[in-house]
Structure formats: structure tokens, C-alpha cells
Amino acid sequence: MVETYQRRTALAHLGLVGRAAAGKGGAGVVMSEAGHRTIINIRGNAQDPAFAAAVKSATGVDLPAKANTVAGTGARQILWLGPNEWWVTGADGEADALVEALRGAFTGQHATACDVSESRAVLSLKGPKTREVLARGVSLDLHPKVFGIGQCAQTGLSRCNVLLHQVGEGPHFEIYVLKSFSDYLWRWLEQIAGDFDLGIEA
Amino acid sequence: MLVIPCPYCGPRDEHEFSYAREGHIARPTNAEQISDADWAQDLFMRKNPKGVHYERWMHAKGCRRYFNVARDTVTHEIYAVYEMGQPAPDVKKESGR
């Protein structure tokens, strides 16, 4: 466990707070780091009503019914990863309690819950040019008729494995990426976003 | 570039996948009795057809699941995509070839 006073987000070294303070409004793309987030990887049989009920009781959220979609709102969401795999998200510091609740609910089932919070950084991109920035490095069709709010996809973004999630209007996307790739991906995105009037938020 | 329909995530570009070679290979159950020549055959010799090939792919940048693909090695046409453990479909018959 990292001492709290030593704990930094993956991109703290980029000085985004200072750059944001010097920034301007009205950008085509606004980039920020979303900060610490609880991420619990769960696996189980989606067709088993007992598993679905256990997830609901431990998280308060139903499993997303469809592939490539997200259920829940605010900090507590469930993101579809595969036919028997999801991420449950939470606010920073919730991981231990959430894992305990999930494992308790899974007792007697062939299911797992594992804290992977420290593995990912979460980047936020929003603004009218966000899709154009992402399109430079993603092979998915991000047209709003195809990829809308509440949808997620694991895919490649400029050679990094990422999970893309459209969280809101704007459009507003979140990108989950392994922390060790986050510095590279931020710099790559910033270079592209520079073509579209970049703003930075802390 | 192929567009491969992942049975779980839907159609994605080929570069999201890794190729996992010929499918439907059952390992010998009588391992103690089998000859070296038969072991070599089992381990190293693979089909290399001109036409329909039953092979495995893994969606490396997506759901990370293995699945089977029936693909034409000449035209790259994908006749069928099906989950691990399912029998190979007779795509020649189905596609009228």
C-alpha cells in the first residue's frame, strides 16, 4: 500500500494543474486526467441469475444487458469487457469494501472479484472535436449513430490497448489505459489535439 | 485489412486480433503408447489448404476471447465465426461451393 502522502496520479509529473490554470476556454478538445478511481474486475456467468443478483446486491447496479455497454451512473458503473467479464468502478478508496462485498456475495459461486484500480490511468477528452482526435488512432466507427453515450469498447488507440467509454454529451469520452502507457498516450493525444485548439483542465 | 466479426464484440479490424492457427486439434489421449513419429505429426504438421480453413483467432485488443473462424485462404472470405467448443460447420455446403 502506497503511503497516502506519496500517492500520485499517473500523469502528476506533467504539471497539468499549472497548465490548466494558464489555459483558455472555448477549445475544440479539452483534455484532463480523471484522477484516482476504483476499478474491480469481476468474472462470472452472466446467464446465472444468482451471479447477476450477487452483483446487483454488492454494487447496487445491474450488469449491463448488452455487449459494449455500461450500466450505472456517477462513480458506480459496470463496464462490459467480455461475455463473462466486467469492471465495476467506484470512487477512490472504495476498493477494499467493494471487493469484500462482491466476494461475500459470490460465496459458493464460480466467480471472482479482483482489485485492479492501480493498473489504469483514466484520461478524459471532451469537446466538439473529440471524435476527430480519437479517429486519428482508433479503427472503430465513432459516429454518434453507432457509438453513443453509455457505450464502451476495448480497442487499440495509437498502438495502446484502451477501453473507450462515451460518458456524456459534448461528446465526452473517458479512456482507460495501462498506467505505464499513459504518459505516451497523453503526449500522443495532446499532439493530435493541438490541431483542434487544445484546452487542459486539472 | 480483414474485418473479423468477433462473436462477442462485433466486427473489428484485423489488427485487433491475433491469429491462433488451426482449430479443432484434439490431443492424443493414449500419450504413453504413441510413437515419436505420431507425436511429431500431432505437434508439428498442420493443414495448409487452398480454400476453406478452420482456424482460431483471439480478440487481443478487445474481449481477449478465443473463437473459431472458417476463412477462405484464397479470397479471405469469412464463412462462419463460432465459439470455442462448437463443431466446425460445413461451410462448403452452406455457401454452395
Ligand SMILES: [Zn+2]
Ligand atoms: Zn471481442
